[in-house]
Amino acid sequence: MSAEDPALHGMTAPGSAPGASQGPGASPGEGASPGEGNPVLQVRGLTVHHGQLQALSDVSLSLFPGDVYAIIGANGAGKSTLLRTICGLSRPTAGSIMLDDTEITRVRPERRVAAGIVMVPEGRRLFPSLTVEENLLVGAANARQGPWNPERVYQLFEWMRDRRRQRAAQLSGGEQQAVAIGRALVANPRVLLLDELSLGLAPVVVRRIYNTLPELLATGLTVLLVEQDVSQALRAASRVHCLLEGRTTLEGRPGELSPSRVEAAYFGLADTGANQSGRGGGPA
Amino acid sequence: MSWVNAVIQGILTGGLYALFACGLSLMFGVMKVVNLAHGDLAVVAGYVAVGIIAVTHIPAVWSFVLVVPVMAVLGYVLQRTLIQAALGRSVLTTLLVTFGLSVVIENGLLQFFSANSHSLQIGSLVSDSFSLGSQITIAYLPLVIFVVAVIVLLGLQFFLSSSKYGRLIRAVADDREAAQLSGTDYRHVFGIAAAIAFATVALAGIAFGMVSAFDPSIGTDQLLLFAFASVVIGGLGSLWGTLLGGTVLGIAQQIGAQINQSDQILAGYVVFLAVLVIRPQGLTGQRAEL
Numbered sequence A: 001m002s003a004e005d006p007a008l009h010g011m012t013a014p015g016s017a018p019g020a021s022q023g024p025g026a027s028p029g030e031g032a033s034p035g036e037g038n039p040v041l042q043v044r045g046l047t048v049h050h051g052q053l054q055a056l057s058d059v060s061l062s063l064f065p066g067d068v069y070a071i072i073g074a075n076g077a078g079k080s081t082l083l084r085t086i087c088g089l090s091r092p093t094a095g096s097i098m099l100d101d102t103e104i105t106r107v108r109p110e111r112r113v114a115a116g117i118v119m120v121p122e123g124r125r126l127f128p129s130l131t132v133e134e135n136l137l138v139g140a141a142n143a144r145q146g147p148w149n150p151e152r153v154y155q156l157f158e159w160m161r162d163r164r165r166q167r168a169a170q171l172s173g174g175e176q177q178a179v180a181i182g183r184a185l186v187a188n189p190r191v192l193l194l195d196e197l198s199l200g201l202a203p204v205v206v207r208r209i210y211n212t213l214p215e216l217l218a219t220g221l222t223v224l225l226v227e228q229d230v231s232q233a234l235r236a237a238s239r240v241h242c243l244l245e246g247r248t249t250l251e252g253r254p255g256e257l258s259p260s261r262v263e264a265a266y267f268g269l270a271d272t273g274a275n276q277s278g279r280g281g282g283p284a
Numbered sequence B: 001m002s003w004v005n006a007v008i009q010g011i012l013t014g015g016l017y018a019l020f021a022c023g024l025s026l027m028f029g030v031m032k033v034v035n036l037a038h039g040d041l042a043v044v045a046g047y048v049a050v051g052i053i054a055v056t057h058i059p060a061v062w063s064f065v066l067v068v069p070v071m072a073v074l075g076y077v078l079q080r081t082l083i084q085a086a087l088g089r090s091v092l093t094t095l096l097v098t099f100g101l102s103v104v105i106e107n108g109l110l111q112f113f114s115a116n117s118h119s120l121q122i123g124s125l126v127s128d129s130f131s132l133g134s135q136i137t138i139a140y141l142p143l144v145i146f147v148v149a150v151i152v153l154l155g156l157q158f159f160l161s162s163s164k165y166g167r168l169i170r171a172v173a174d175d176r177e178a179a180q181l182s183g184t185d186y187r188h189v190f191g192i193a194a195a196i197a198f199a200t201v202a203l204a205g206i207a208f209g210m211v212s213a214f215d216p217s218i219g220t221d222q223l224l225l226f227a228f229a230s231v232v233i234g235g236l237g238s239l240w241g242t243l244l245g246g247t248v249l250g251i252a253q254q255i256g257a258q259i260n261q262s263d264q265i266l267a268g269y270v271v272f273l274a275v276l277v278i279r280p281q282g283l284t285g286q287r288a289e290l
Helices: A079-087 A109-115 A132-140 A150-156 A173-185 A203-210 A213-218 A230-236 A259-267 B002-031 B038-056 B060-087 B091-113 B140-162 B164-174 B176-181 B186-211 B218-234 B239-259 B261-278
Strands: A041-050 A053-063 A068-073 A094-099 A117-120 A191-195 A222-226 A239-244 A247-252 B129-132 B136-139
Touching (some): A053 A094, A053 A239, A068 A079, A079 A117, A132 A150, A132 B164, A173 A203, A203 A230, B002 B038, B002 B164, B002 B186, B002 B218, B038 B060, B038 B218, B060 B186, B140 B239, B218 B239
Parallel strands (some): A117 A191
Antiparallel strands (some): A041 A053, A239 A247
């Protein structure tokens, strides 16, 4: 559960080094760390309904350059809804989403990709009848300028080069996840959304994929991820945001959060000071 | 020998059917739209050709140069407006909308062009032929149409497999939401697919207008059904399947006609039904899609 995983620290964007600057005063409110510049992505007061059901209520968060921002929470907490709303697949009933200083709350998903928000969807969602290379080329079709292209993805995942002519449907789950990440990377995102990376994958494969995160961050992107596996999320993240039944119950740096607070926020246990983060309502 | 002749004529007719069917197959494969107005659109192309020839006096053979782009643009516009609006609701809605479109087109044509039949006059080309041996005569026109169909299918295949937009069309057909997440506006890609489908049906309509006379009602009465039969026999969503399906349909019809002139259409549908019963996924299909 430690946030001191050496594999990740030191790699997370040298300038900002989030997670390393564990200030003594527990004030992990967002925007609290100076020197991180302006937020890349800001979500304010987001409320989303699925029909009658309120999936998210009044959720706010800020992503700073170089962050690995993890959303945790139980099944049905609204994690995936949050990501789907940020990438544009779901429409919020209230609240706003800002990329830099531009409001994108009502922008179509494909335009958000062009603006720099790219999601790796839950369940990979590759184009099964296309080859690995074609999947990457579709991702690059409307790409921003930037360091990523199929060639660079083949450098990141070496096995992919030899198998680029294979249909995506023939790959294993872990390989498909890597291609899905590659397909998102070639669009040169500023903010990369990762929805349930580890779903259905063997732990060793998950670890291998998480081990590539530092390399991604080194190219200047910011990561917002949803993770079922809380300890995995706490290891990888520079900030953690816990949802419970669509509400924020905890927000802060992994190093500053005791396991018991995370547990309380995750399960909505009688709250023992678990909610000093200053943000969002308490657990219902 | 007359049986061999029937088979040859059937194969050549299959080229025309494949031209009708490939657009239908493409629209179903990419957008899951069953376009019930497909046959009427072929007839529209025929009338557009009649109009363009009357105004510009270009030879009928070359009318496709103008008609095909006009129909492609119409396809893009119709897809982005009417069909896209229907797609947002449900599969049944697209059926109803294209059915309504079919009714509107047919009655519109009746209003403007009357129920009299028209055809595209190409002079002696329509009857020119050459002989193989003593009993087999092959007309140039069906042969040319067959060759055009093969070229169109080859072109489509090359476009889909090798071009940027072909790749996007296949990606959108696989998973339109994932395509959105990859930065692709699937509505635009749908529009392009519809434009291609309309271009092929325009070619089919012109070819048909050269082979035989057409009137406003023939689109639904014959052409749509032939296209459907070709697609179903060949296998949904398969380009070369439409050629195979069209050819099988053509052969069945010619053999039926050989047995008894009045059995021509019936024989085609008997084969169509037999395929539905024995091999519902079509001759080239891997699995049933509906």
